[in-house]
Amino acid sequence: MERLVKTRDDAPQGFFAAEAAGLEWLAEAGGARTVRVIEVEPTRIVLERIDEARPSASAAAAFGAALAATHDAGASGFGAPPPGWAGDIFIGRRSQPSRPQPTWGAFYAAQRVEPFLAPAVAAGNLSASGAAVVRRACALISAGAFDDGDAPARLHGDLWAGNVLWSPEGVVLIDPAAHGGHRETDLAMLALFGCPHLGDIVDAYDHAHPLHDGWHDRVPVHQLHPLAVHAAGHGPSYGRALVDAAERTLALG
Template identity: 65%
Template sequence: MDTFVKERAHAPDQFFEAEAAGLRWLAEAESSGGARTVRVVDVAPGRIELERIHEARPARDQALAFGRALAITHDAGSVTFGAPPTGHSGPLYIGSREMPAGTAATWGAFYAPNRVLPFLDPALTAGNLREEEAVVVREACALLEAGALDDGEPPARIHGDLWAGNVMWSADGVVLIDPAAHGGHRETDLAMLALFGAPHLESILEGYQQVHPLRSGWSARIPAHQLHPLAVHAAGHGRSYGVELTAAARRTLALAEC
C-alpha cells in the first residue's frame, strides 16, 4: 500500500490519535455499504501514517454513490449526541482547534454549548465577531439549546468536518479524510458540504435521499447546522466569517417564527 505521513512536532495532546479514532469509527460502517474512509496504517504522538489516495476528477455517478454511502454511515449511529469515536477518551479536534467533549440526550442541548458557543470568545478576541453580533448568535444558541429544532432523530455517526477539501475523489470513488467525528445530526454534515461547495452536491443529496429521505424542511434548517463551522472559522479565519455567522444566526432565529 502506498502511504504518506503527516507529522507535527508540537501537536496538541492526542491530536493524531483523535483523527485515527475518527477514521476507524467511520470505517466501521463500510461493511454495510458506508462511505469509504482513508486507511490508518499507524499512529503515534505527533504523527499519523495513512493510505495515499490518488485523486481523480469528480463525477456525477460517484457523487450519487457517495450520497448513498454517507447516509449508511450516518445510520450506523452513535450512543448519544456528542459521543466520541468508540475507544477514544481524549480530546476532540476540528482542524487544529479543540472541541468540547460534552454530550447530551438531545441534539440542541449538545450542539449549542459544545459546537458553537465555545468559539465565540476566540472570534471576539480575534476581532472577527462584534459584541452585538455575538448577542445574536447567543440568542440563536439559546433557541437551539431549548430544543426548538429537536426532531427525535437518533444521533448519527457524522464526519463532523465535511467540507469539500475532506471529500477526496479517486478513480474508485469518494474517500473521506480528516474527520472531527462524533455523534451528531446528519444534517450538520450535509450543511457543511453546502457551505463550502462540494462538487456535484445535488447528486450527493439525491443519492442520500434514496437511502434516507430527509425530514421536511431540511433545507431551511441549513443555517442552524452551519453555525458550527462558521463559528470555528470566525475564531481564526477572518472578519467575513463573523458576518456570515451572524447572518446564519438570524436565519436560525427566523425559523422559530415560521
C-alpha cells in the same frame, strides 16, 4: 501501498490519535470509505495515499448513499466521541469538547458553537453585538427548537469539500472530527464551502434515507458550527456570515 505522513511537532495530546479513532469508527459503519490508518504516534499519523480522479455524478451519487449508511450506523449519544476515545476531538487545529448529551440541541449549542465565540471576538472577527445574536440563536437551539426525535447519527464532523477526495474507486473521506450528531450537519457543511455534484450527493442521500421536511431551511442552523470555527481564526467575513446564519436561525423559531 503508497503512504502519506502527516506530522505536527507541537501536536496537543491526542491530536492524531483522535483522528485515527474517528477514521476507524467511520470505516466500521461500512458506508462511506475513509482513508486507511497505517500508523499513529503522538506527533504524526501515517495514512494510505489516495490517487485522485475527476469528480463525477455517478461517484457523487454513490457517495451520497454511502454517507447515509454511515450516518445510519449511529452513535451512543449526541456529542459522543468514537468508542474508546475519552478526550476532546479536533476540528482543524482547534480542540472541541465531545461529551454526550441527551438532546442534539443542548449538545450542539454548548459544545459546537458557543466555545468559538469568545475566540472570535478576541480575534476581532466577531463584534460583541454579533456574538449576542449568535448566543440568542444558541438559546433557541438548546431549548430544543430543532430537535426532531432522530437518533444520533455517526458524523464525519468536518465534511467540507477539502476532506472529500475523489479517487478512481469513488469518494474517500479524510480528516474527520467524528462524533454523534445530527445528519443534517454533515450535509450543511458540504453546502457551505461547495462540493462538486452536491445535488447528486443529496439526491442519492435522500433516496437512501429520506430527510425531514424543511431540511433545506435548516441549513443555516447546522452551518453555525463551521462558521464559528472559521470566525475564530479566519477573518471578519466569517464573523459576518456567522451572524447572518444566526439571524436566519432565529427567524425559523
